Amino acid sequence: MYFPELSERFKQLLAELRGRRVAVLGHLRPDGDCIGSQVALTRVLCSQGIDAIAVNRDDPPRVIQPFVGDTPWALAKDFTPEGYVTMNVDCADPIRVGMLLEGMFPETLANIDHHVSNPSYGRHNFVAPATSATAEVLAGMFFDLGLPVDAVTAQALYVGIATDTGQFRFPTTTGQVFELCARLCACGASPAEVARELFEQEPLAKLKLLRRYLGSLRLYHSGRICIGVLREQDFQETGAEHEDAEGFVDYARDLDGVDIGMLVQEFENQVKGSLRAKTRAYRLDQLAQEFGGGGHAPAAGFNQHRPLEEVCELLLRAAEVHLEKMDRERGTVGA
Amino acid sequence: MYFPELSERFKQLLAELRGRRVAVLGHLRPDGDCIGSQVALTRVLCSQGIDAIAVNRDDPPRVIQPFVGDTPWALAKDFTPEGYVTMNVDCADPIRVGMLLEGMFPETLANIDHHVSNPSYGRHNFVAPATSATAEVLAGMFFDLGLPVDAVTAQALYVGIATDTGQFRFPTTTGQVFELCARLCACGASPAEVARELFEQEPLAKLKLLRRYLGSLRLYHSGRICIGVLREQDFQETGAEHEDAEGFVDYARDLDGVDIGMLVQEFENQVKGSLRAKTRAYRLDQLAQEFGGGGHAPAAGFNQHRPLEEVCELLLRAAEVHLEKMDRERGTVGA
Known part of the structure; x- marks a missing residue:
C-alpha cells in the first residue's frame, strides 16, 4: 500500500458517491499536475458508476491539452452546477478554483492535494504534503484500491508526476515516484510520447x-x-x-x-x-x-x-x- | 530477472576473474553513462575480490566528476597496463577508447554496451541494444545476481540512466527503466542530488x-x-x-x-x-x-x-x- 490511510477513506468516499454527480475542479491557469489529476480522477470516478466531469475556469495549456483525451470536460462559464458535488484537485486553497466556481460551490466535498499550505478545507481531505504531485497521491490510491487505470488515465497521471517533479529533478522524486511510474508505464503511459508533447513541439x-x-x-x-x-x-x-x-x-x-x-x-x-x-x-x-x-x-x-x-x-x-x-x-x- | 541470459554469463565471467586485475575502459570525451558505468562496474568488481580500476583517456566532465567518489581511477597516460585484462563499457567500437588505450590492450575481454552498432567485438559480449543506457544493463545484471550495489554505485548508475534517457524523455524510457531507478533509490541514489550536480551549477x-x-x-x-x-x-x-x-x-x-x-x-x-x-x-x-x-x-x-x-x-x-x-x-x- 502506498497511502493506506488515505486509500481506506477514499474507498469509503467512492461508495458514498455511487450514482451521484461530481464536478472535479482544478485551479486557475492549470498546469500538468492539475490537468493530469483532473483527467485521472474524473475517469476513475466514471468507471465506478459516478457521473463525473472536470471543470476549469481556464483551458488547459496548449502542450497539456492532448492528454485530456475523451474525458468529460467543461469550462466554468458553460457549466450548470445544479445537482453536483465537488472534488478539488491540486488546489491549496478553495479560492484557487476562481471566483465563478467558488461561487457555484461554496462547499468542497473532497480536497485532494500535495501542497504543504493546504489547510484541509474539504469535508474529506486527502492531503499528502510530502509527495511530489497530486497525481502521485491519486496514482497511489488507485493502485492501492485496484481501481481501473486505463491508458489515458495512466498517461495523465504520468504527466502530472513528470511536470511537478521538474522531469524527476526535485527533492520530492523518491523511489516511490519511480515505482509508480513503472506501474503507470505498465498501464499504458508512454514517457516518450509525453516528452514529445511537452518538449518537442516548441514554437x-x-x-x-x-x-x-x-x-x-x-x-x-x-x-x-x-x-x-x-x-x-x-x-x-x-x-x-x-x-x-x-x-x-x-x-x-x-x-x-x-x-x-x-x-x-x-x-x-x-x-x-x-x-x-x-x-x-x-x-x-x-x-x-x-x-x-x-x-x-x-x-x-x-x-x-x-x-x-x-x-x-x-x-x-x-x-x-x-x-x-x-x-x-x-x-x-x-x- | 531483467537480463537472464546476460546475467548468467556475467556471473560466470565474475567467477573467472576472481583474483585478477581488470581495467574498466570508457570512451573518449566520456559522458554520464560512460563514467557512471565505469564507476559502478569497477566498484562491483572490487567487491568480488577483483582488482579493478577505471581508466580513461579524458577526464570526466566537470558536472560528472563528483559521482566518481573514491572509485579507483586513472588517466590512460599515467597507467601501466601490465597484468591487466580489460572490460569496455559504453564503447560501440574498440577504437572509442582512444589510440593510447587501444595500443595497450589489443584484446577486449568483455564488452558491455547498449549501442545498436556494437559489433560484439569482445571475447565476452554483453550488448543490449534495446536498453536506455549501459548503466541500465549493469543495474539489471547486478540486481539479477544480487551483487552489492552501494550508494556510490547506485548514484553512478542513476546518473548513467538519467543522462542517457535525456532525463527520462527518450523512447528507451520504459517501465523497466523506472523500476530499476526505484531500486537504485532504495540503494541510496538521490535524484535531487544528481539534478543539483547536473543542472543547478550552471556557469x-x-x-x-x-x-x-x-x-x-x-x-x-x-x-x-x-x-x-x-x-x-x-x-x-x-x-x-x-x-x-x-x-x-x-x-x-x-x-x-x-x-x-x-x-x-x-x-x-x-x-x-x-x-x-x-x-x-x-x-x-x-x-x-x-x-x-x-x-x-x-x-x-x-x-x-x-x-x-x-x-x-x-x-x-x-x-x-x-x-x-x-x-x-x-x-x-x-x-
Missing part, C-alpha cells in the same frame, strides 16, 4: 523569448539572487504566448551560486512573479505571501498591480531580507 | 553561450532541418567551455516541425557535428557515417577537418538527401 517564438529572458538576467546579493524580466513588449515582438515562459525561471535558479531565481513578467495588466529556490530551506512560500501569493517552499509565485520596475525593486529588497533571515534560522552564513 | 558563461547558439539557429528544408553553430570566438568571448554546449542541440531538435536538429561547432582545430532526430526512423547514425562519425539512430555525431562553413553546407545538403531517402523508405512524404 520558434518561445526560443526568441528565451533569448530575451536570458539577456535580462541580473545577479544580486553576491550572486545569490538572480532576477530576469519579460515585458509585454517582449511577448509582442517575439510573438510568444505567456505560457511559453513557463519554466524559464529555472534558468535563473540553476546558475552556480544562485540560491533564489526569479522571473518577473507583465501579464494581463498585472505583474506576475515566479520564485524558485535550490532548496526547501528558503521557504519561498513565505516570501511570496509578502506579495499576496503562495505556493511551495522551493517554488512559489504572486500577482501584483504595480509597475514591473517597482515590483522588481520591492522584491529584490524583500528577497535580500528574507534570505538573511533564512540564513540566520539555519545558523549558516552564505549557502 | 553564467554557459547561458551566454546558449544565447549565441539560439541566435544562430536557422531553419531549412521547409523547417524540417534546424542548424545552429558555435565558433571558437563564441567560446572565447563568453568564457564558456566546450562541455557547456552539451545538450544545446536539443533546442534545435525540439522545435515544432523540425525532424533533425544540429549543432556544428569549432572544437580543438576540428569541426564537430552533433545530430539529433525526433524519431529513430531518421537513422542519423547513417548520416553521421557519411562524415566519418557514428552513434545511435536518433543521436549521432562526427568530427571533420574542414572549415565550419564548408561542413555546414555539405551537412545540409547531405541531410536533405538523407531525409528524403528516409521519407521514401518509410513510404511517407513529410513527417
